[in-house]
Amino acid sequence: MGSIQREIRLESDRDPGFADEIRSMPGCEHLDRCIQCATCSGVCPLSVYMDHTPRRIMELTRDGFKDDVLRSNTIWLCASCYECQAECPMEVGVTDVMVALKNKAIASGVAPKDVPTPVLAREFFRMVRETGRVSEGKLVQRLYLKTGPAKFFGMIGLGRDLMRTGRFSLRSERMKRPEDLQRVLDGTPGVGK
Amino acid sequence: MKYAYYPGCSLKASGKAFEESLLAVCSALEIELAELDDWNCCGATAYMAVDETKGAALASRNLALAEQTGLDMAVPCAGCYGVLLKAQAMQRKYPRLADQVSVGLKAGGLTYGGRVRVKHPLEILAMDFGTKAFRSRVKVPLKGLRVACYYGCRLVRPESPFDDSHDPVTMDNLLKSVGARIVDYTLKSKCCGGSLTGTIPEVGQNLCYQLLKEAQRREADVVATACPLCQFNLECYQKDIARKYTDLKPIPVVYFTQLLGASLGLDPVALGFPRLIVPIEPILRERGIMAKAGTEPAKAGV
Incomplete structure (x- = not known):
């Protein structure tokens, strides 16, 4: 038997306002209904890879362990498939809570810089504002530049297949008048550009 | 309409x-x-x-x-x-x-x-236009073609206005009505990993492997999808996935509209068949759905 370890969390690690902050966001109002049954963790196809399962995220969130939650890889492994939310017997908006936590992690700057998922989200956000649409080829290019250009070479075979079938282009897809969309985005209250 | x-x-x-x-x-x-x-x-x-x-x-x-x-x-x-x-x-x-x-x-x-x-076009074709009306237009029944209907997540969840969020059947019924044989595919609404397949491949590609392997175990000829990301993940990463999981055999992954179009007797190029990386023509010929003549697949326009 190896060494027995237990991580102890302290009262001082808690942020008392955090649970209320999350509860006030869309779809998160029923956080306290959670009975910790772990149906969410059971149906989640990704929970085996997560450092905290969805059930633990629900508990840590309402207990105010802001740092554990926002720095976890869980929120960036969540693919938003909504299975946890559809299956939750207490109708907790589990996926919606994950989305709220992603918003908080990005806004407070603690989202990991080297994990591709939040990088993709930010690049996507920027590209949509610039052109109104997403150009898949350009987005992938930006993503690899930021998270490890070496990976790009692993994708050459795929790139060739996509070129051959006319499914890949570096041409920029854009709206005729992206400024029409920019006015809407800038006029909506939120985190900014 | x-x-x-x-x-x-x-x-x-x-x-x-x-x-x-x-x-x-x-x-x-x-x-x-x-x-x-x-x-x-x-x-x-x-x-x-x-x-x-x-x-x-x-x-x-x-x-x-x-x-x-x-x-x-x-x-x-x-x-x-x-x-x-x-x-x-x-x-x-x-x-x-x-x-x-x-x-x-x-x-x-x-x-x-x-x-x-x-x-969603599934709802439009099956409900608004109607499965019965569709069946009356069929020129080439997809007789004997074994199809795994894959819905993925966002089409039916968190809730769907037209189908069950766990065990949807609209695509099954529509393709059955044009002659296809629908295999029992219990992973039909499980997630394909979405963009994770590109961003964290070791995780996303494992999900895709499970979906493809199950289709293979059920002896499906083809997987039908209703989402561009599902189709991309299951088809375009197939070679990469098969390198890692060597028990996986190539299987065509198409849009349900491509199969419906084939049943209407529409031109394969107009249906985007040349854009498939894993071609579907061989199995359609084997099942006698597509003529054996002109075996050279058409080239895609770029």
Whole structure:
């Protein structure tokens, strides 16, 4: 038997306002209904890879362990498939809570810089504002530049297949008048550009 | 029948075959899809991850444009479909968010009154046009073709206005009605990993492997999808996945509209068959659905 370890969390690690902050966001109002049954963790196809399962995220969130939650890889492994939310017997908006936590992690700057998922989200956000649409080829290019250009070479075979079938282009897809969309985005209250 | 057509970004790029086959099928059935003028990206899950309120406004600009047409909206990409339904549900449920969205829309000279019906082509073809009416148009029944119907997540969850969120059957019934043999495919609404397949391949590709392996175990000839991201993940990464999981054999992954189009006897090029990396022609010939002559697959236009 190896060494027995237990991580102890302290009262001082808690942020008392955090649970209320999350509860006030869309779809998160029923956080306290959670009975910790772990149906969410059971149906989640990704929970085996997560450092905290969805059930633990629900508990840590309402207990105010802001740092554990926002720095976890869980929120960036969540693919938003909504299975946890559809299956939750207490109708907790589990996926919606994950989305709220992603918003908080990005806004407070603690989202990991080297994990591709939040990088993709930010690049996507920027590209949509610039052109109104997403150009898949350009987005992938930006993503690899930021998270490890070496990976790009692993994708050459795929790139060739996509070129051959006319499914890949570096041409920029854009709206005729992206400024029409920019006015809407800038006029909506939120985190900014 | 006429709809306001919202293609979304993928159908103009890697998912071109979905747009091609959908337009071909609809035109054969005299269903008019009028593309919304200067639509914008729906935001997908990525935009909502950064800022939910602006994400809702982004999606709602398209709803506002569709509302001006007075038509129901046809949304083939399951990702866009899920986001647009979510934007609607959020505004119905949270008046404060709805106010923020309408402030944004107003800045762009638009209003949204919450009256648009967002529909996926599955719903349009199976319910609005009708399975029975569709069957009467079939020229080449897909007799003996074993199909695994894969719905993925966002088409049916968190809730679907037309099908069950765990065990959907609309695609099963539609393809059965044109002669296909539907295999029991219990993973039909499990997640394909979405963009994780590209961003964290060791995780996303494992999910795709499980989906493909199950289709293979059920002896499916082909997997039918209703979402450009599902189709991309299951088809385009297949070679990479098979390098790691060597028990996996190549299996064509197509859009359900491509199969429906084949049953209507439409031209394979118009249905985007040349855009498939794992070709479907061999199995269609083997099952006698496609003529054996002219075995050279047509080249895709770029």
